[in-house]
Amino acid sequence: MREQFRNHQTQTTCWDHPKMTELYQSLADLNNVRFSAYRTAMKLRRLQKALCLDLLSMQTACEVFEQHTLKQNEQLLDISQLVACLTSLYQRLEQSHSHLVNVQLSVDMCLNWLLNVYDTGRTGKIRTLSFKTGIISLCKAHLEDKYRFLFRQVASATGFCDQRRLGLLLHDSIQIPRQLGEVASFGGSNIEPSVRSCFQFANNKPELEAAMFLDWMRLEPQSMVWLPVLHRVAAAETAKHQAKCNICKECPIIGFRYRSLKHFNYDICQSCFFSGRVAKGHKMQYPMVEYCTPTTSGEDVRDFAKVLKNKFRTKRYFAKHPRMGYLPVQTILEGDNMETWGSHTNTHTHTHIHTNTDKRHK
Structure with missing residues (x-):
C-alpha cells in the first residue's frame, strides 16, 4: 500500500510528499491564464521540470522499460516495481545531469505524481500502460515520436488498434489534465466521443492504423490538445x-x-x-x-x-x-x-x- 507522509508541525498525515505539496501550491499562480489549454500546458511544464522529466529522452525511457520487462501493458505494477523502474530512470539521468538530479527526491516525487494521476483509489498499483503513458507524455522527445510510441502500446501484433484499445490509451492520457482539475476543458472524463471521432476520421473502419491515428492527432483533438500545446510552451x-x-x-x-x-x-x-x-x-x-x-x-x-x-x-x-x-x-x-x-x-x-x-x- 501507499505510504502517507506525516507533518510533524501540524500532526497530520497526507498522501503528498512535502515538496509535491509545495509544487501543487505553486501551480495556483497560473490560474490567471484565461485559456485552459495553455493554463494546463504551463502547469504541466512546471511539473515536468520539477520531476526532471524534461531531461529524459524517449530512448532512455524505452531502454529502462525493456530492462524491467514492461511488455504486458495491462499488467499491474506495485509500489516496489514502480520504485525500481523510476530509480533506474533517474540513475541514468544523474549520470549526465548530476547537478540537476537528486535521485531519491525525484523518485519520490514522480511516484507521488503517478499515483495521484492513476491510483485515485489508493490501491498502491497502476497499470503498465498508465506508467508508460505518464512518463512518455512528459519526457523529452519529438511530439510525433510520442504519438507513435503511445499508439504502439495499444496496437495489436499486426500494427492495428481497435476502439477498445484506443479507449484505454485516451483514458490514461486524459487522466493527466484531470489530476490538475482541468478535465472539463478537454471534453470531460468520458473518452467515447474521442474514440468515435477518431474512427469516424478513419472512415469507420473496424481497426485503425498508425498513419491514420497520426493524421487525427495532428488535428489536435480536444481531448489531447494539451500535449501539443505543452510542446509549444516549451x-x-x-x-x-x-x-x-x-x-x-x-x-x-x-x-x-x-x-x-x-x-x-x-x-x-x-x-x-x-x-x-x-x-x-x-x-x-x-x-x-x-x-x-x-x-x-x-x-x-x-x-x-x-x-x-x-x-x-x-x-x-x-x-x-x-x-x-x-x-x-x-x-x-x-x-x-x-x-x-x-x-x-x-x-x-x-x-x-x-x-x-x-x-x-x-
Whole structure:
C-alpha cells in the first residue's frame, strides 16, 4: 500500500510528499491564464521540470522499460516495481545531469505524481500502460515520436488498434489534465466521443492504423490538445521576438508572440494575451497568429497579405465566422461541441498557430 507522509508541525498525515505539496501550491499562480489549454500546458511544464522529466529522452525511457520487462501493458505494477523502474530512470539521468538530479527526491516525487494521476483509489498499483503513458507524455522527445510510441502500446501484433484499445490509451492520457482539475476543458472524463471521432476520421473502419491515428492527432483533438500545446510552451520559453507589445510595451517580446491579422504592426506578449488584455480598437474576436519561434521573412510577408485581406472585413464577419485551433469532440447527449479554451473567452483567437512542434523537444 501507499505510504502517507506525516507533518510533524501540524500532526497530520497526507498522501503528498512535502515538496509535491509545495509544487501543487505553486501551480495556483497560473490560474490567471484565461485559456485552459495553455493554463494546463504551463502547469504541466512546471511539473515536468520539477520531476526532471524534461531531461529524459524517449530512448532512455524505452531502454529502462525493456530492462524491467514492461511488455504486458495491462499488467499491474506495485509500489516496489514502480520504485525500481523510476530509480533506474533517474540513475541514468544523474549520470549526465548530476547537478540537476537528486535521485531519491525525484523518485519520490514522480511516484507521488503517478499515483495521484492513476491510483485515485489508493490501491498502491497502476497499470503498465498508465506508467508508460505518464512518463512518455512528459519526457523529452519529438511530439510525433510520442504519438507513435503511445499508439504502439495499444496496437495489436499486426500494427492495428481497435476502439477498445484506443479507449484505454485516451483514458490514461486524459487522466493527466484531470489530476490538475482541468478535465472539463478537454471534453470531460468520458473518452467515447474521442474514440468515435477518431474512427469516424478513419472512415469507420473496424481497426485503425498508425498513419491514420497520426493524421487525427495532428488535428489536435480536444481531448489531447494539451500535449501539443505543452510542446509549444516549451519551444517558446527562450524565444526572443524583435517586436514590442502594444499593451505593456515589452521589447523584445520573450516567449509567445501574438500578431494581429486585422491591424498592421500590432503585437501582444504572452502575459497580456493570456490575461485577456487588449489595446483600444482591437477586439478579442479578431484573428491572431501565434509564434513560439522568431518569424521568418516569408511568414512576415504572408501575415502582411492576410492583414490586407482582413482590413476589408467587419466585426460582424469575425463574429459570424469563428474558427477553432483544435478538433472539437461532439457528445451524443448534448449534441454541441464542448469548448476547449474556456467558456469565458472566444476560441478563434487561437485559429492560426504557425509552429512545427514535431521538430521541437520537450
